[in-house]
Amino acid sequence: MKKWSLLALLMAMMLVIAACGSDESEDTTDGGESGSDAKTYKVGIDTTYPPFEFEVDGEYTGIDIDLITAIAENQGFEIEFSPMDFGGIIPALQADQLDIAIAGMSITDERKAVVDFSDPYFDAGLSLVVAEDNNEITSLDDLEGKTVAVKSGTTGAQFARDNEAEYGYTVAQFEDSPSMFQEVSNGNAAVLLEDYPVIAYAIAESGLSLKTVGDRLTGDQYGIAVLKGQNAEVLEQINTGLQELRDSGKYDEILAKYIAE
Incomplete structure (x- = not known):
């Protein structure tokens, strides 16, 4: 009887260990915020603004589209584009209809009173x-x-x-x-x-x-915006992703695709 009890105990322990190992394997496969666990952010764009944002055969394309898509992939979050007139983008952020705005938006003191900008991603004017x-x-x-x-x-x-x-x-x-x-x-x-x-x-x-x-009238810089005081986490991810794209050369590849030197 003691031998059978010991055998049963050992078998039970093996089943528990196997079950734990199976759970760990599933967690590793899912990997943080990838797949269904990834956060999805609504991104405001203006598709009448080539080469930054425009539409070809029903698909959104341009510098801004490629850039925010690459940042999202780099940082492990999902995005959903919401096209609209440029003038409606900041009001849509204020109305909680958008999480992020990327639309060739110049960084200005007036806008900084309402939104928080990422690091500059393009020098315009x-x-x-x-x-x-x-x-x-x-x-x-x-x-x-x-x-x-x-x-x-x-x-x-x-x-x-x-x-x-x-x-x-x-x-x-x-x-x-x-x-x-x-x-x-x-x-x-x-x-x-x-x-x-x-x-x-x-x-x-x-x-x-x-x-x-004539000469350029201003020296504007473009930034990616979120509502002021909100979405600090995604703004940090945007800045981190932007820097990693610069370091890897991907940023230059995106610009070269649309703007010839």
């Missing part, structure tokens, strides 16, 4: 843009009595409003970039204000009858 055959406008000093087209909610729009009285022009606002480009192409506006990489890409890829003139 505003350019004056005129019709290809316009040789009269080369600087802000040439804009008196003219109409300046801008995109609502952008730093270009803010710059135009801030300098309207000094240079004597009228501001016309549009909800998307194509409408703004068309306004200058058809002569309804004399000039538009746009970030230089955006307009350079648009002119090259779309054959717009436009050209940039």
Whole structure:
């Protein structure tokens, strides 16, 4: 009887050990926040902003799309894109409809009162843009009595409003970039204000009858935003992922895909 009791005890211990080993194996396979356990964040984008964000055959593409996707993969979280007009992105963050915003958004003191920005990920800057055959406008000093087209909610729009009285022009606002480009192409506006990489890409890829003139008006930097005081954890992940992409060379690969040196 003692021999059978000892044998039964040993068998029971082996079953317990095997069960524990099986649980550990399953935990290792799942791996932290990967798979179904990964957090999903809603990301606000503006798909009328190539080369940073645009749509091709129903798929979102561009520098911002590739960058936030690579950061998410690097840091082990999931993302869900929410396209909208640029001017609605920060209000959507405030309304808790978005967790993250990446939309060629310049880091400004005004915006920093509402959102927390990541480390800068792109050096931009505003350019004056005129019709290809316009040789009269080369600087802000040439804009008196003219109409300046801008995109609502952008730093270009803010710059135009801030300098309207000094240079004597009228501001016309549009909800998307194509409408703004068309306004200058058809002569309804004399000039538009746009970030230089955006307009350079648009002119090259779309054959717009436009050209940039003069020096860049600002030295803006783009950042990825979350609502101020919220999502500190994901903001830290974004900065860590961004740095790792820079270190690995992946960041340069993404830029080179859309912007030729």
